């Protein structure tokens with residue numbers, strides 16, 4: 001891909017250090033086997049200290065130093081954060097919050113995506129950076145801006161209102177069509193003229209859901225348009241691959257990366273363990289699988305991760321010995337061909353001074369640094385894995401648009417959250433030992449034995465028809481509640497829920513019957529459920545589980561339907577994890593999926609990467625007890641031959657080059 005073998009890299013912010021530290025840095029980078037460093041991410045204030053006055057002395061020196069030490073460069077265009085002079089001269093670039101408050105500069109990313117002034121100034125900088133370094137031999141990758149939309153995805157100023165109207169005109173053509181799309185007959189919201197249309201700022205009551213959904217779409221498109229503008233400048237001066245770092249992570253949902261991914265030369269993701277979640281490791285696996293989906297199944301790059309603590313969670317936990325290596329190898333198992341960290345050397349000042357780094361404040365006589373050296377040596381031993389792809393015959397459909405629509409302001413239960421439902425379904429498959437591709441609802445499905453469709457609230461007619469055709473042709477699908485309810489305009493599909501999927505699932509739901517927090521219902525299978533139930537009638541499906549007691553005694557909670565040559569399962573309630581796993585196990589078995597890993601709590605993950613003529617089995621043991629796995633081949637981490645049961649010590653990872661299967 002970008003580096004030879006499995007790459008190791010980091011963000012490097014030399015602006016924070018003096019030149020004698022730079023020399024020590026490159027020496028240590030060599031020692032740690034760093035292949036690629038990301039620089040100039042936040043370089044603007046140095047490169048253009050005053051309007052139109054450019055100074056490349058510092059960046060030239062760093063580029064030269066890295067090149068002399070044979071370290072490849074992932075060059076930031078430098079536009080992630082404007083320098084103070086820009087906001088001082090042009091306060092109109094500043095983001096405006098939903099309540100109309102203009103946000104101060106002084107943090108980062110304080111620019112509105114629709115600001116023409118910001119765009120002009122940023123592109124002028126990119127032009128100079130591209131011209132100067134575009135053909136430099138050390139340049140391996142362009143890094144456009146940084147985490148576009150991390151803080152500034154939604155802006156509510158006048159520039160945005162103008163841009164939103166332009167976007168809407170293109171989508172709808174006429175005000176009448178817009179009125180129809182947004183359902184403005186409700187609450188006297190009907191528009192008579194384009195000039196009346198605005199972004200959905202803070203309001204007294206729930207806002208128009210169609211307007212909110214389109215604003216999400218627009219905001220994602222607007223930043224993608226900005227990305228394209230930077231790319232257009234870079235391409236004029238350079239043939240080097242271009243990307244930007246995605247944030248496929250639990251707490252950021254503002255960009256529809258399915259529309260972005262095809263425009264990346266390499267898909268790159270930033271991933272940090274999130275200790276606010278019940279199971280951060282399971283989320284890591286999900287995010288890695290989704291990133292691979294974005295990369296179309298091809299290898300991708302972990303652009304940022306942390307060796308220890310971050311600074312932006314309420315409680316910033318460090319990592320246990322070996323955890324950073326294990327996390328990194330989990331990303332590699334799931335398709336990453338490069339593992340990079342934020343950042344090289346821990347800052348002494350600034351908002352991230354307590355963020356972990358490859359070189360911590362305590363220096364190199366530390367466990368953290370020794371772990372970096374161990375990770376580097378391990379990745380070197382895995383170089384031959386690069387270029388292979390992950391094998392699986394299970395897919396899970398994921399949609400940012402369904403997320404936006406599902407988590408809107410007025411819904412049957414505020415406790416129903418899209419990502420929770422996706423994680424639950426994903427975890428059930430993971431705990432059965434199977435690997436899942438996470439793909440778009442529009443993806444080609446025919447190569448999968450089983451397709452899991454969690455909470456796909458919004459689905460287009462075309463997507464629904466393709467899922468149905470997949471089942472009719474012999475595919476197996478498992479759909480969970482609140483799927484198929486609205487069309488692309490967020491308009492309810494009439495005639496019974498789950499609208500788009502009634503025929504395929506062989507059920508019809510008359511009404512949702514959500515449960516209060518703390519309430520549970522029992523099933524006749526012995527399982528339990530919470531949050532949600534449905535007054536469901538089977539048409540052609542047969543019940544697999546029914547409620548005992550609760551608001552709907554005797555009503556089916558889980559169903560199975562023979563549809564065409566395939567099978568469609570429906571889970572109409574939020575089953576407890578063990579009960580959900582029981583249903584998914586049946587679906588997995590019926591579909592003929594043969595999980596590679598053991599069934600359990602997900603602490604032992606087994607994933608295969610392969611290419612014609614070779615394959616590698618990754619066995620990751622997140623647990624606190626040693627695990628065993630049967631394999632034959634050469635184990636690459638230890639260099640030991642394996643023939644039969646292999647021991648994977650607690651917290652470690654083994655990678656077997658398999659003898660021909």
Ligand code: GAL
Pocket residue numbers: 146147150270272304310311342352355
């Ligand atoms: C990312 C960002 C980095 C750094 C890191 C800290 O959001 O791209 O610049 O802030 O998080 O975890």
